[in-house]
Amino acid sequence: MALLEVRDLSVRFVRKSEPTVSAVDGVSFDVHPGSTVGLVGESGCGKSVTSLAIMGLLPGRGTEVTGSVNLEGSELLRLSRREFDRRRGKDLGMVFQDPLTSLNPVVPIGLQISEVIERHRGLSRRDASREAAKLLERVGIPDPDRRLKEYSHQLSGGMRQRALIAMALACEPRLLIADEPTTALDVTIQAQILTLLKELVAETGTALIMITHDLGVVAGMCDEVNVLYAGRIVERAQRHELFSQPRHPYTAGLMASVPRLDSPRGQRLAPIEGSVADNIPWEGGCAFSPRCGNALAVCRERAPELETVEQGRLLRCHNPIGAAEMERAHD
Amino acid sequence: MTDSSRTITGAETSPVGTDPADTLVEIDDLRVHFPIKRGIVLDRTVGHVYAVDGVSLRVGRGETYGLVGESGCGKSTLGKAVLRLERPTGGSIRFDGTDMARMSGEPLRRMRRRMQMVFQDTLSSLDPRQSVESLLVEGMRAHGLDRDGKSTERELRELLSSVGLPASALRKYPHEFSGGQRQRIGIARALAVRPDLVVADEPVSALDVSVQAQVLNLLEDLQEEFGLTYLVIAHDLAVVRHVARRIGVMYLGGLVEESDSDVLYEQPLHPYTRALLSAVPVPEPEVEDQRERILLSGDLPSPAAPPTGCRFHTRCPWRQPTRCDSERPELRDVGGGHRVACHYAEEIRDGIITPNSVEGNSSAGVS
Ligand SMILES: Nc1ncnc2c1ncn2[C@@H]1O[C@H](COP(=O)(O)OP(=O)(O)OP(=O)(O)O)[C@@H](O)[C@H]1O
Ligand SMILES: Nc1ncnc2c1ncn2[C@@H]1O[C@H](COP(=O)(O)OP(=O)(O)OP(=O)(O)O)[C@@H](O)[C@H]1O
Ligand code: SF4
Ligand SMILES: [Mg+2]
Ligand SMILES: [Mg+2]
Numbered sequence: 001m002a003l004l005e006v007r008d009l010s011v012r013f014v015r016k017s018e019p020t021v022s023a024v025d026g027v028s029f030d031v032h033p034g035s036t037v038g039l040v041g042e043s044g045c046g047k048s049v050t051s052l053a054i055m056g057l058l059p060g061r062g063t064e065v066t067g068s069v070n071l072e073g074s075e076l077l078r079l080s081r082r083e084f085d086r087r088r089g090k091d092l093g094m095v096f097q098d099p100l101t102s103l104n105p106v107v108p109i110g111l112q113i114s115e116v117i118e119r120h121r122g123l124s125r126r127d128a129s130r131e132a133a134k135l136l137e138r139v140g141i142p143d144p145d146r147r148l149k150e151y152s153h154q155l156s157g158g159m160r161q162r163a164l165i166a167m168a169l170a171c172e173p174r175l176l177i178a179d180e181p182t183t184a185l186d187v188t189i190q191a192q193i194l195t196l197l198k199e200l201v202a203e204t205g206t207a208l209i210m211i212t213h214d215l216g217v218v219a220g221m222c223d224e225v226n227v228l229y230a231g232r233i234v235e236r237a238q239r240h241e242l243f244s245q246p247r248h249p250y251t252a253g254l255m256a257s258v259p260r261l262d263s264p265r266g267q268r269l270a271p272i273e274g275s276v277a278d279n280i281p282w283e284g285g286c287a288f289s290p291r292c293g294n295a296l297a298v299c300r301e302r303a304p305e306l307e308t309v310e311q312g313r314l315l316r317c318h319n320p321i322g323a324a325e326m327e328r329a330h331d
Numbered sequence: 332m333t334d335s336s337r338t339i340t341g342a343e344t345s346p347v348g349t350d351p352a353d354t355l356v357e358i359d360d361l362r363v364h365f366p367i368k369r370g371i372v373l374d375r376t377v378g379h380v381y382a383v384d385g386v387s388l389r390v391g392r393g394e395t396y397g398l399v400g401e402s403g404c405g406k407s408t409l410g411k412a413v414l415r416l417e418r419p420t421g422g423s424i425r426f427d428g429t430d431m432a433r434m435s436g437e438p439l440r441r442m443r444r445r446m447q448m449v450f451q452d453t454l455s456s457l458d459p460r461q462s463v464e465s466l467l468v469e470g471m472r473a474h475g476l477d478r479d480g481k482s483t484e485r486e487l488r489e490l491l492s493s494v495g496l497p498a499s500a501l502r503k504y505p506h507e508f509s510g511g512q513r514q515r516i517g518i519a520r521a522l523a524v525r526p527d528l529v530v531a532d533e534p535v536s537a538l539d540v541s542v543q544a545q546v547l548n549l550l551e552d553l554q555e556e557f558g559l560t561y562l563v564i565a566h567d568l569a570v571v572r573h574v575a576r577r578i579g580v581m582y583l584g585g586l587v588e589e590s591d592s593d594v595l596y597e598q599p600l601h602p603y604t605r606a607l608l609s610a611v612p613v614p615e616p617e618v619e620d621q622r623e624r625i626l627l628s629g630d631l632p633s634p635a636a637p638p639t640g641c642r643f644h645t646r647c648p649w650r651q652p653t654r655c656d657s658e659r660p661e662l663r664d665v666g667g668g669h670r671v672a673c674h675y676a677e678e679i680r681d682g683i684i685t686p687n688s689v690e691g692n693s694s695a696g697v698s
Contacts, residue, residue: 216612220619271544
């Protein structure tokens with residue numbers, strides 16, 4: 001059974017004097033214990049809003065959230081703010097891109113972590129503090145006893161991100177959401193943090209939702225990958241299948257756009273044309289159609305549905321890559 | 332051909348720049364130190380940030396030189412020093428044979444036309460109330476390139492079409508464009524004064540990958556069209572490897588390795604380069620599953636108090652008990668223009684010494 005079931009999740013920002021923004025538009029996926037699910041896509045496609053909705057962290061005013069987020073049989077979207085806070089501390093952990101904004105600058109990090117442990121695991125202050133030191137050590141912070149007394153600004157970016165991960169782990173969450181956890185870090189530090197996250201998933205059985213715009217990170221981390229475009233999932237597959245044969249023109253376009261470390265110099269990139277500014281609303285057809293090399297007339301008339309096209313693969317496209325070949329193979 | 336005898340410093344076998352006429356930029360022992368001031372009136376210097384500390388390199392005419400390294404290693408400072416936007420503390424920079432350090436006034440101003448800079452988001456630093464046309468004309472006017480209205484107008488249209496924008500963009504304002512389009516305008520602005528050298532500092536790092544690829548292709552096309560020389564600065568090694576023929580890797584204010592782009596990828600010799608290469612994710616699960624990461628311990632030391640000896644020794648998995656912590660390795664040619672600043676480059680290359688375990692190292696080098 002899935003640990004988390006997200007069904008038809010939609011988030012709209014309704015502002016007076018501004019057009020309504022449909023940031024997330026009918027997103028559904030499952031997360032199983034011990035597995036890593038990726039959400040990948042370019043800026044503004046709705047990755048962060050999806051994670052904030054799951055965590056109950058969206059602003060209440062002017063935000064319409066519909067659909068269902070079910071964690072082990074209980075519906076999160078119907079919880080009161082208070083109940084959500086309790087639940088969040090106990091079962092859900094989150095790691096953001098910028099740890100500085102999510103750590104309290106005037107409280108030593110040790111105290112921030114041990115307070116969480118005290119509250120959620122009912123330990124004494126002394127025991128909680130000892131647990132906090134263990135956690136810091138676990139996430140690779142050397143000299144944890146000294147670090148416990150330091151403030152977030154005294155730590156480097158990589159150390160801060162580790163402290164934040166330690167805090168997210170403090171109550172042994174069943175589900176961890178990491179939103180661009182390494183985007184602000186140098187690659188050698190990124191390698192440390194990603195290795196740490198992978199070990200945690202393998203050792204504790206925590207489920208992980210990994211949000212990133214970096215296809216390389218996805219290729220190394222995720223079991224299943226959801227590609228988002230303009231608030232909707234356009235393709236979902238297991239990572240090996242997705243990378244060896246991307247079927248959605250957007251997924252394939254992304255892959256052809258990234259310069260690869262292991263490709264010889266001088267190999268020309270094949271970028272997707274235009275930018276997200278060229279999108280059309282899903283109501284009028286496929287949002288990607290103005291940029292899509294595979295677009296047919298129907299793409300400008302009717303939005304494609306998300307359909308299962310083969311075992312383990314979902315696709316939202318009227319004219320996916322390889323469709324003609326596959327039909328021929330079936331004849 | 333593995334000659335492990337050490338050549339003394341100096342680049343006698345370097346394939347670039349051996350002919351001075353082919354060298355556009357020649358940097359020799361460049362140092363840029365920023366004073367750290369303390370006190371109420373801010374006049375007491377209590378130390379220095381060694382942002383760039385002894386870098387020598389050459390950029391050949393018409394080539395792309397890529398400078399890569401992690402945050403704070405001094406890439407931007409070096410780029411700015413080349414354009415004299417930052418005054419060097421020591422060393423020299425020769426541009427097309429002329430020593431820039433000794434230039435000032437009108438000759439410096441005239442020289443500056445020939446070198447332009449493209450930033451991460453060039454337009455965000457410009458006046459938002461200026462139309463694209465006036466942004467572009469401004470630079471031309473400053474250098475007396477805007478002679479009569481008609482030909483300027485035609486030139487601007489051609490320029491915009493070179494960077495893939497319609498002529499209608501001239502009447503618009505920066506905020507009316509997407510990030511990728513703004514970067515195209517920034518590039519057009521640099522090219523408007525017909526430079527020889529373009530220093531591009533993180534030209535694509537603020538862009539979505541699809542748009543990033545468009546801009547990278549554009550830079551390539553423009554180089555061909557206008558015979559430009561590029562100094563491309565980026566933290567993303569995959570980007571640098573894609574565009575540059577020659578790559579220099581920086582660590583804490585110094586160059587630690589420099590070679591041809593393919594050689595750097597196929598046979599990195601400096602331990603830091605090896606760690607960097609091993610850390611860059613590759614979008615292919617099979618490759619990712621089989622990769623061995625060289626995990627570095629700890630964080631970057633402060634550039635205000637760089638470690639003694641080899642600046643990388645506090646985090647280096649190959650560190651040896653002698654020389655590493657006491658003697659600063661010079662950048663030396665180990666053959667074919669492949670330059671490395673490591674005492675043990677040959678031993679590492681030939682597998683004579685191997686990395687120490689990361690665990691044993693894990694508390695070393697943490698600031
Ligand atoms: N509080 C808000 N009010 C109004 N619009 C919002 C709000 N938060 C997000 N949006 C809009 O919702 C859309 C999705 O934003 P989201 O932050 O989820 O993107 P993302 O995929 O995380 O992008 P990035 O890669 O840049 O982080 C964007 O168009 C954004 O401008
Ligand atoms: N004007 C200045 N005054 C004092 N210190 C400076 C100044 N400019 C840069 N520095 C310091 O010099 C060092 C090198 O900075 P620089 O901006 O060149 O690094 P970088 O390699 O470009 O990093 P990034 O990848 O983050 O852009 C840093 O420690 C920085 O804080
Ligand atoms: S000189 Fe020593 S510390 Fe520096 S890179 Fe080489 S082996 Fe490592
Ligand atoms: Mg986001
Ligand atoms: Mg910089």
